[in-house]
Amino acid sequence: MKSITPNLWFDNNAEEAAEFYTRLFPNSRIEKVLHSPADNPSVKKADVITVDFTLNGQRFVGINGGPAFKFTEAVSFSIDCEDQAEVDRYWGALTADGGSESMCGWCKDRFGLSWQVVPRRLIELLSSDDTEANKRAMEAMLKMKKIDIATLEAAAKGS
The missing domain is CATH 3.10.180.10 (2,3-Dihydroxybiphenyl 1,2-Dioxygenase, domain 1)
Known part of the structure; x- marks a missing residue:
């Protein structure tokens, strides 16, 4: 098994959260921001779908899933x-x-x-x-x- 990556469901503010966390913790960075190629139930075309980021060596994915889950x-x-x-x-x-x-x-x-x-x-x-x-x-x-x-x-x- 390569790794386990926590996926965090955000209410359409995953990129803002990733920016906050990567500024707060040492050895952290945003790896990739994936934009939607088309409208879907959670986001519109060109909006951020996911943000891959690393916090002090631990990889995370932030998902812009909307308000369904807290x-x-x-x-x-x-x-x-x-x-x-x-x-x-x-x-x-x-x-x-x-x-x-x-x-x-x-x-x-x-x-x-x-x-x-x-x-x-x-x-x-x-x-x-x-x-x-x-x-x-x-x-x-x-x-x-x-x-x-x-x-x-x-x-x-x-x-």
């Missing part, structure tokens, strides 16, 4: 963040311009796609050998929207 939290993409600065940057960009915050590091972008913005430190704290520190870090995380590493570390220490 994104749900049943599918989300997790962003592995090195530090608080990365958390803040991704969170700010994804929740801007019509995006929305949710709980525990989850958010939706303005296209309705769900993201988990996860600092590596959260995983470290939740998987340490100190079960009481794990519990305190988890309890702190459950109260957060955007994950705050300093607050998690303080909770884990019992401060």
